[in-house]
Amino acid sequence: MTDIVVGNSDKLKPAVEEALKSAPTQHQRLLDWVREVAALTEPETIHWVDGSQEEWDRLTSELVDAGTFVRLNEDEFPNSFAAFSDPEDVARVEERTFICSSTREGAGPTNNWVDPEEMKATLTEKYRGCMRGRTLYVIPFVMGHLGAKDPKFGVELTDSAYVVCSMRIMATIGQDVLRTMEEKDAFFVEALHSVGAPLDEGQDDVAWPCNPDKYIVQFPEDRAIWSFGSGYGGNALLGKKCYALRIASAIAHDEGWLAEHMLILKVTDPQGETHYISAAFPSACGKTNFAMIEPTIEGWKAEMVGDDISWITFDDEGKPRVINPEAGLFGVAPGTGWTTNPNAMRGVAKGNTIFTNVALTDNGGVWWEGMTDEVPEHLIDWKGQDWTPDSGRPAAHPNSRFCTPIEQCDIVAPEYSDPDGVPLSAIVFGGRRKTTVPLVSESFDWNHGVFQGATLSSETTAAAKGQVGVVRRDPMAMLPFIGYNAGDYLQHWVDIAKKYGEENMPKIFYVNWFRRTPDGGFAWPGFGENSRVVKWIVERLQGTAGGKETPVGIVPNVEDLDLTGLDADPKDTEAALAVNVDEWKEELPGIDEWFEKLGDHVPAEVKEQRDALGARLDG
Numbered sequence: 001m002t003d004i005v006v007g008n009s010d011k012l013k014p015a016v017e018e019a020l021k022s023a024p025t026q027h028q029r030l031l032d033w034v035r036e037v038a039a040l041t042e043p044e045t046i047h048w049v050d051g052s053q054e055e056w057d058r059l060t061s062e063l064v065d066a067g068t069f070v071r072l073n074e075d076e077f078p079n080s081f082a083a084f085s086d087p088e089d090v091a092r093v094e095e096r097t098f099i100c101s102s103t104r105e106g107a108g109p110t111n112n113w114v115d116p117e118e119m120k121a122t123l124t125e126k127y128r129g130c131m132r133g134r135t136l137y138v139i140p141f142v143m144g145h146l147g148a149k150d151p152k153f154g155v156e157l158t159d160s161a162y163v164v165c166s167m168r169i170m171a172t173i174g175q176d177v178l179r180t181m182e183e184k185d186a187f188f189v190e191a192l193h194s195v196g197a198p199l200d201e202g203q204d205d206v207a208w209p210c211n212p213d214k215y216i217v218q219f220p221e222d223r224a225i226w227s228f229g230s231g232y233g234g235n236a237l238l239g240k241k242c243y244a245l246r247i248a249s250a251i252a253h254d255e256g257w258l259a260e261h262m263l264i265l266k267v268t269d270p271q272g273e274t275h276y277i278s279a280a281f282p283s284a285c286g287k288t289n290f291a292m293i294e295p296t297i298e299g300w301k302a303e304m305v306g307d308d309i310s311w312i313t314f315d316d317e318g319k320p321r322v323i324n325p326e327a328g329l330f331g332v333a334p335g336t337g338w339t340t341n342p343n344a345m346r347g348v349a350k351g352n353t354i355f356t357n358v359a360l361t362d363n364g365g366v367w368w369e370g371m372t373d374e375v376p377e378h379l380i381d382w383k384g385q386d387w388t389p390d391s392g393r394p395a396a397h398p399n400s401r402f403c404t405p406i407e408q409c410d411i412v413a414p415e416y417s418d419p420d421g422v423p424l425s426a427i428v429f430g431g432r433r434k435t436t437v438p439l440v441s442e443s444f445d446w447n448h449g450v451f452q453g454a455t456l457s458s459e460t461t462a463a464a465k466g467q468v469g470v471v472r473r474d475p476m477a478m479l480p481f482i483g484y485n486a487g488d489y490l491q492h493w494v495d496i497a498k499k500y501g502e503e504n505m506p507k508i509f510y511v512n513w514f515r516r517t518p519d520g521g522f523a524w525p526g527f528g529e530n531s532r533v534v535k536w537i538v539e540r541l542q543g544t545a546g547g548k549e550t551p552v553g554i555v556p557n558v559e560d561l562d563l564t565g566l567d568a569d570p571k572d573t574e575a576a577l578a579v580n581v582d583e584w585k586e587e588l589p590g591i592d593e594w595f596e597k598l599g600d601h602v603p604a605e606v607k608e609q610r611d612a613l614g615a616r617l618d619g
């Protein structure tokens with residue numbers, strides 16, 4: 001962190017000096033950086049995270065003593081804990097998230113930007129003394145496989161033990177990572193995090209320390225992350241959105257690959273043929289559920305490779321391969337239940353899980369809306385208040401989460417841990433739209449698919465602070481996660497096909513599980529029934545399924561979908577599939593406005609697709 005105005009080394013506490021002397025590494029850049037951060041932030045001591053079970057046991061016990069964690073009933077939820085955040089620290093904060101490229105244009109029109117020198121100066125003052133009374137934890141981590149050809153290392157420095165425990169679930173961390181990093185003298189992403197709540201002499205701590213002034217800052221050229229003020233999920237577990245999406249997308253742009261907000265699903269058809277599909281849906285729009293789908297159709301099998309992030313690379317022949325760089329699931333709790341997502345429930349029930357902002361049951365378990373059909377008579381809600389079904393408010397926060405190791409899920413595909421990843425057959429885009437967008441369509445070609453992704457729209461959810469239910473454009477479900485200019489990002493998508501050959505590119509599809517009927521209900525039952533759509537997608541790849549050409553892509557006729565045993569009104573299915581030219585014409589001004597906002601970096605190839613759509617709608 002060469003640019004930081006260094007702190008005062010005289011302020012290093014004896015325990016900090018000691019920890020620096022006995023550091024379990026010779027990696028000089030790491031040692032220098034830790035010393036520099038310690039001098040600035042003035043922690044009481046430093047702990048080098050080794051990732052061991054003993055360390056987890058000790059930290060979780062300390063978190064219980066501190067009131068941050070409630071240990072759950074061991075019979076139902078072994079080795080599991082519930083945490084409750086400050087009510088103002090419950091989700092990602094997009095308006096406080098910055099891409100500090102060297103120029104404003106580098107960050108583009110969709111990101112908040114501040115000059116990097118100015119931001120570093122501001123944050124240096126925020127960080128000064130911010131870890132007083134706390135421990136500075138050093139978490140060496142790798143996103144993806146430690147045995148990969150070019151492992152993507154990071155080190156998170158944090159003053160939050162909650163973050164350490166969560167990172168142990170979400171990424172590969174600790175001693176082995178540190179040793180490999182050292183052996184390779186490897187580059188690592190510097191990821192600095194503080195909750196921004198120093199403790200003065202004698203001051204009591206609170207259960208969820210944080211700071212009302214939050215900064216989630218990426219420096220894409222430096223490949224560095226500075227996060228301040230929040231302890232929550234995507235703001236604080238820096239390997240996830242900050243690294244594996246924002247920083248990684250910038251790296252991927254330079255290196256010729258894709259870092260995307262996509263689950264990875266493995267599907268095996270009744271003949272035993274396997275396909276891997278990545279799907280990009282915005283936050284809280286169904287990725288985790290789709291990744292864990294239980295097919296309702298005979299003979300089809302689904303397994304999960306990933307539920308949130310895809311790194312797509314291209315092999316020597318230009319064929320796409322995909323890995324999930326994460327080791328855990330950070331899933332939305334509400335709506336995840338024994339009927340909608342039994343695979344998630346079984347995984348979580350094995351224990352070793354951290355729940356955040358769910359409700360507590362009277363026997364030391366957890367509950368959230370949609371977990372069971374039966375609603376408990378009494379709970380302690382996520383704010384610590386007594387709750388009954390007539391309380392008139394949700395018991396769990398709408399963005400409450402479970403954080404659980406992916407390998408605990410029964411349906412994780414064994415090749416999940418293959419450092420070379422799996423071959424990618426199809427990419428699916430999807431959003432949450434009450435109207436207009438059909439249940440599924442296939443794009444005409446790569447650039448048409450890129451256009452569909454570029455104009456993807458979705459109603460906002462509780463996963464980010466702000467108004468819920470507003471339609472916004474969310475390119476490739478990456479709006480809050482593109483680490484550079486969004487127009488350049490779209491150009492990168494166009495260029496990838498030119499570079500590796502359109503014939504090698506995965507086929508692109510666009511889905512919408514959330515269309516409504518006039519009476520307000522969902523037109524399509526969703527969840528496990530989405531396997532019928534998966535079947536159509538796979539059969540399109542195999543060239544066996546029918547479909548009709550519409551202005552927005554190839555859409556199945558009702559009879560092209562396998563609806564055997566589906567408990568739904570055929571009229572609703574028809575409505576889910578409908579392409580209404582007038583509705584689509586109403587989309588065009590929004591698309592034009594969107595491209596105007598993106599400015600002159602929007603690729604000509606994508607603009608041409610807008611005109612072609614207009615012509616097809618008129619035709």
Ligand SMILES: Nc1nc2c(ncn2[C@@H]2O[C@H](COP(=O)(O)OP(=O)(O)OP(=O)(O)O)[C@@H](O)[C@H]2O)c(=O)[nH]1
Nearest residue numbers: 283284285286287288289332334335463513526527
């Ligand atoms: N109606 C309907 N709702 C769904 C479907 N799939 C998921 N949902 C609901 O959408 C919400 C979010 O689902 P998730 O699978 O957790 O979304 P996600 O994309 O993984 O969210 P993040 O982890 O925030 O990125 C939950 O309340 C689900 O119950 C579906 O097929 N139909």
Ligand SMILES: O=C([O-])CC(=O)C(=O)O
Nearest residue numbers: 092233234235241283463
């Ligand atoms: O990042 C988070 O806090 C949770 C998450 O997965 C998302 O919002 O997409």
Ligand SMILES: [Mn+2]
Nearest residue numbers: 287288331332
């Ligand atoms: Mn998810």
